[in-house]
Amino acid sequence: MQTIDRLSLNQITTGKWNVREAVEGCVKADIPWISLWRHKVDEIGLNETKRLIQDAGLKVSSLCRGGMFPAATLAERQKRLDDNKRAVEEAAELGTDVLVLVSGPSPDKDIDSARQMVAEGIEKLVPFAEEYGIKLGIEPLHPMYAAERCVIVTMAEANAIAECYAPQQVGVVVDVFHVWWDHDLFHQIRRASGRILGFHVSDWIVPTPDLLMGRGMMGDGVIDIYKIRTAVEQAGYQGPIEVEIFNEEIWNRPGDEVLDEMKQRYLIHV
Amino acid sequence: MQTIDRLSLNQITTGKWNVREAVEGCVKADIPWISLWRHKVDEIGLNETKRLIQDAGLKVSSLCRGGMFPAATLAERQKRLDDNKRAVEEAAELGTDVLVLVSGPSPDKDIDSARQMVAEGIEKLVPFAEEYGIKLGIEPLHPMYAAERCVIVTMAEANAIAECYAPQQVGVVVDVFHVWWDHDLFHQIRRASGRILGFHVSDWIVPTPDLLMGRGMMGDGVIDIYKIRTAVEQAGYQGPIEVEIFNEEIWNRPGDEVLDEMKQRYLIHV
Numbered sequence: 282m283q284t285i286d287r288l289s290l291n292q293i294t295t296g297k298w299n300v301r302e303a304v305e306g307c308v309k310a311d312i313p314w315i316s317l318w319r320h321k322v323d324e325i326g327l328n329e330t331k332r333l334i335q336d337a338g339l340k341v342s343s344l345c346r347g348g349m350f351p352a353a354t355l356a357e358r359q360k361r362l363d364d365n366k367r368a369v370e371e372a373a374e375l376g377t378d379v380l381v382l383v384s385g386p387s388p389d390k391d392i393d394s395a396r397q398m399v400a401e402g403i404e405k406l407v408p409f410a411e412e413y414g415i416k417l418g419i420e421p422l423h424p425m426y427a428a429e430r431c432v433i434v435t436m437a438e439a440n441a442i443a444e445c446y447a448p449q450q451v452g453v454v455v456d457v458f459h460v461w462w463d464h465d466l467f468h469q470i471r472r473a474s475g476r477i478l479g480f481h482v483s484d485w486i487v488p489t490p491d492l493l494m495g496r497g498m499m500g501d502g503v504i505d506i507y508k509i510r511t512a513v514e515q516a517g518y519q520g521p522i523e524v525e526i527f528n529e530e531i532w533n534r535p536g537d538e539v540l541d542e543m544k545q546r547y548l549i550h551v
Numbered sequence: 552m553q554t555i556d557r558l559s560l561n562q563i564t565t566g567k568w569n570v571r572e573a574v575e576g577c578v579k580a581d582i583p584w585i586s587l588w589r590h591k592v593d594e595i596g597l598n599e600t601k602r603l604i605q606d607a608g609l610k611v612s613s614l615c616r617g618g619m620f621p622a623a624t625l626a627e628r629q630k631r632l633d634d635n636k637r638a639v640e641e642a643a644e645l646g647t648d649v650l651v652l653v654s655g656p657s658p659d660k661d662i663d664s665a666r667q668m669v670a671e672g673i674e675k676l677v678p679f680a681e682e683y684g685i686k687l688g689i690e691p692l693h694p695m696y697a698a699e700r701c702v703i704v705t706m707a708e709a710n711a712i713a714e715c716y717a718p719q720q721v722g723v724v725v726d727v728f729h730v731w732w733d734h735d736l737f738h739q740i741r742r743a744s745g746r747i748l749g750f751h752v753s754d755w756i757v758p759t760p761d762l763l764m765g766r767g768m769m770g771d772g773v774i775d776i777y778k779i780r781t782a783v784e785q786a787g788y789q790g791p792i793e794v795e796i797f798n799e800e801i802w803n804r805p806g807d808e809v810l811d812e813m814k815q816r817y818l819i820h821v
């Protein structure tokens with residue numbers, strides 16, 4: 282990367298900052314994009330978030346997150362769908378056109394049925410999202426999260442669902458941490474041409490300290506980020522690149538310092 | 552399962568037992584099969600292990616493990632190959648016909664080249680193994696081990712390599728913990744028909760306590776073990792079923808107690 286024009290702070294990277302602090306941090310660091318998390322937006326409200334973003338002149342790359350479709354009962358699945366509709370409204374209000382979907386775990390041992398519930402949930406959400414001009418970005422999570430967070434764990438699965446829709450309705454989000462291990466990755470990135478809605482970077486560090494909070498800063502791990510970025514661009518994606526790092530140690534460092542390092546690493550390793 | 556005729560103790564489940572204790576434990580618990588680990592065999596030597604196994608009337612389901620093929624230099628790769636040849640000799644000496652292969656991590660960020668080194672290592676090992684009547688069982692490990700243990704992380708990859716050989720030369724080992732999340736699993740099990748060389752059971756517990764030592768006893772997690780076992784049998788596998796659980800808490804319990812629970816859980820959940 283020659284510039285940071287496409288760099289986006291995914292808010293979870295600075296997990297201890299609230300929205301105001303994250304916005305101010307981006308402004309100070311000249312980072313043009315931000316990805317917001319709903320629980321952070323909730324803390325200060327949608328209107329205040331919107332005002333802060335607009336005053337700062339930031340662009341919102343995506344809202345995290347919708348999804349979590351599978352549930353044991355129809356009533357609970359309807360509740361999840363309603364929540365996804367609120368997420369769509371929030372995304373539109375905040376000025377992004379991408380809602381990231383983390384599909385959710387299975388309520389029981391039947392992972393195939395849970396995957397079906399994801400497909401059904403998306404099917405129901407699409408017309409609503411379209412009204413608001415919101416694209417749904419299916420993000421496959423690493424298979425180690427299959428039981429607790431997301432039954433969609435490969436690009437192949439995400440593509441198969443996304444292909445049921447037009448690219449302006451449903452696409453995929455490529456996060457290097459989740460997909461780097463996949464022998465079929467580059468084929469699936471090509472398959473996703475025209476419907477990649479986001480690109481997330483971090484690194485896989487060795488030894489891996491923790492399932493959830495063990496991601497590393499770009500350059501500290503084993504992922505060939507540059508190669509994946511190039512493939513994603515060849516598949517037509519020229520949008521913002523989010524740095525999304527779940528890591529307790531990084532959370533505990535001063536946010537401004539994290540953003541500075543993030544910029545440097547981005548220019549070298551992404 | 553109606554009986555424990557096919558039940559095998561993979562020695563790592565009782566990680567604090569030496570070979571003698573594991574053999575005595577199996578005899579006491581009427582478990583007819585055992586899978587041995589090379590570092591445990593090394594502690595007392597090959598001849599003593601062989602004598603203990605024979606005196607006890609135990610059958611050896613497999614030897615763990617060969618593999619670890621990728622390395623940065625040709626010299627180091629040759630060293631790994633030599634070690635694999637010793638593993639083949641040991642397997643034959645111990646009276647099993649299956650050497651389990653854990654392929655190894657990549658020496659650098661180029662995971663595709665590492666996978667190629669795995670294929671080349673196996674190619675070189677096959678004629679040697681065949682002389683000894685040893686089948687090579689490629690075990691795909693969970694993608695969360697891709698960076699540290701094994702670049703072969705799906706049944707599809709294991710099948711693709713195995714299919715270059717006759718089923719009596721190279722096959723695959725199906726471990727539910729490693730493959731349960733795979734949307735393509737049942738197709739790949741069918742594809743492996745006639746060349747499944749082992750079936751390993753444990754469970755994926757939620758929340759997952761640890762990447763390496765976080766496996767659970769069958770029935771304590773989310774894996775539909777019975778469904779996978781049925782598919783593996785439909786693909787022609789009727790051999791021993793190894794219980795292989797890496798779990799510190801289980802290691803700290805009295806081994807006899809673990810074997811008793813293992814038998815009960817096997818009859819209910821496998």
